[in-house]
Amino acid sequence: MTTRDYSVVPRGQFGFIDLLRGPAALLVLYSHYVGIYLASIHQTYWLKEWVNTLFVRPLVIVDQFGQLGVMVFFLISGFIITHVARSENALRFGIRRVFRIYPGYWLIAIIVIAFGITGTGFQLSWLRNWQDVARIATITNYLHAPQHLVLGVGWTLQIEVMYYALVACVMPLIRRAPFWAMVVELAFVFAVIAHAPSFGDDWYLFAANVAYLPYLLIGQAIYFYWAGGLKGGWALALGWMCYFAAVFGVYRILTSFLEPSQSRILCLVLALGIFVWALNYGHRVGLMRVPKFFSDISYSLYLIHGPLGLFLLTKLDPLMGYGNAAMIAMMASVAAAAAIHYVVERPCIRLGRQLSNRFRKRPPAVTEPSAW
Numbered sequence: 484m485t486t487r488d489y490s491v492v493p494r495g496q497f498g499f500i501d502l503l504r505g506p507a508a509l510l511v512l513y514s515h516y517v518g519i520y521l522a523s524i525h526q527t528y529w530l531k532e533w534v535n536t537l538f539v540r541p542l543v544i545v546d547q548f549g550q551l552g553v554m555v556f557f558l559i560s561g562f563i564i565t566h567v568a569r570s571e572n573a574l575r576f577g578i579r580r581v582f583r584i585y586p587g588y589w590l591i592a593i594i595v596i597a598f599g600i601t602g603t604g605f606q607l608s609w610l611r612n613w614q615d616v617a618r619i620a621t622i623t624n625y626l627h628a629p630q631h632l633v634l635g636v637g638w639t640l641q642i643e644v645m646y647y648a649l650v651a652c653v654m655p656l657i658r659r660a661p662f663w664a665m666v667v668e669l670a671f672v673f674a675v676i677a678h679a680p681s682f683g684d685d686w687y688l689f690a691a692n693v694a695y696l697p698y699l700l701i702g703q704a705i706y707f708y709w710a711g712g713l714k715g716g717w718a719l720a721l722g723w724m725c726y727f728a729a730v731f732g733v734y735r736i737l738t739s740f741l742e743p744s745q746s747r748i749l750c751l752v753l754a755l756g757i758f759v760w761a762l763n764y765g766h767r768v769g770l771m772r773v774p775k776f777f778s779d780i781s782y783s784l785y786l787i788h789g790p791l792g793l794f795l796l797t798k799l800d801p802l803m804g805y806g807n808a809a810m811i812a813m814m815a816s817v818a819a820a821a822a823i824h825y826v827v828e829r830p831c832i833r834l835g836r837q838l839s840n841r842f843r844k845r846p847p848a849v850t851e852p853s854a855w
Contacts, residue, residue, distance in 0.1 A: 487711030489661070492570045499761040500563060502769030503555055505777025508784045510552030511636070512816065515789055516809050518547020520796055528805055543749050550747060553639055554698060554754035556785075560643055561702020562758075564650055566710070569658055573651045575839040580647045582835025587783055587828045588622065588640060592633045595790040602793060605633055625692065628684035635789050642695045649696065661712035665704060665721045672696050672728045676735050687736075694732025697725040698751060702758070709762070726751075776821075783828055784820035792816040 487493065517531050531547075538544060544551055568576055596605065609615045609631045618624040624631045625641040634640075649668055650657065656664035672693055679690035701722055708718035729748065733740045740747050761769070768774060777784075792812040799808035 487709070489711040493566070493710060496770065497563065497566075498766035498769030499764075500559055500769065501778035502765040502774050503559055503758065503761050503778075504781040505774055507552040507555040507559070508781040508788075509777070510548040510555070511785060512788045512792070512813065514547040514549030514552070516792055516796060516812060518549070520793060520809075521805070524800075526805065542753065543743055543746065544753070545745055545747065545750050550750045551754055554747070554750045555757060556639065557642075557695070557698040558702040558705070558754055558758045560646060561699035561704075562706040562709075564647065564699075565657060565703045565706045568650050568654050569710075571839070572842060573654055574842045576647075576651055576654065578839040578842075579832075579835045580644075582831045582838075584622075584640060584644065586831040587786055587823060588634070588637075589620065590823065590827055591783075591786045591790070592619065596633065600790045600794045602635060602790060605631070626685060626688050628688060630688070634786065636785060638692075642692050642699070645692055646696055646699045661707040662717055662721070665700065665707070665724075668696075668700055668703075669721070669724050669728055672700070673731065676728070676732050679736050691732075691736050694729070694736050697729040697732065698747075700725045700728075701751070701755065705758070705762070779829075780817070780820040780824045783823040784816060787819050787823060788816040791819055 517528065517534075521528055521531055534547075539547060567579075571579070595602075596607075596610075609619070615624070615631050618627055619631060619633055622637060622640050622644055624633070625638050649671065653664045653667050656667060675690050675693040679687055679694075704713070704718050704722045704725060707713040707721075708715060713721070726748075729751070733748070737747075739745055743749070769778070792815065795812040795815055796805075796808050799811060802808075
């Protein structure tokens, strides 16, 4: 790796991120359209059998690639959000993250509620309580018992938002003392997990979400090493501490993941290998047109593919067979995601940047890659 001066924020595009984000979303889409859907109707398909034979069973891939895609997203966020935090103050950082995450989520949540296609057991009676509405709108509904769920993938957004908040709290250390930034973050994670059963159901749910933060912090450790903020030995040591924090969370809270068939740690290892390979060799490929397109629409695709695609699968499968229905569901989801990205997501990101630039501090922010 080229030695970098950590006092200088690296500029330019991150092609390897563009290479990873689209396939990560497509892995989640495959998990829902092929793996989970076919299991739910007790059928199989030649594509699923081939993929299971070559990859799922030999590599013990959880949830038919769904968790692998999520782990890749977590590593991406850990890397990119740390990079962005080095060149923004807390207010700018918060404004940009709000305009990046929430408009698309709000739009799709409204659509699935209006058409009754949430697939999560959502009940309109929840909207009569302003507290439930506020929790759904802020994606904090995953932190309160009972959880009132709208989007099946929303749990990962809750973890992302928690990571943003954690990064904002240690932002001065990220700029000046990366080692201590990670020490503080890991101390917080260990403390919350250790006291998971101590303060009631809501706290337990909070701790369960915190137990996922180590996966993002591994991406942060990789960033610090890449950017020159940590030497290899320290980055490796902190990476292992993140691993221990993740395992601690599994033993303390997420005990079902101890089973090999449910292991998030195995997904993490595979995702880490993919991420490091892309970091070293994927920049040029990620800047090509097709990877860039799927990278751009990946967030919208991640949000819309479940309610729209599974709805179409359920309706079309009896009429034209699974293969044709799955193809239509995929094309419709990609088209809808592209429309949402260009009509809603991109203008809102641009608006967030314009508003946040009023709070710019010198030196000016780097060109921000598209990131959650």
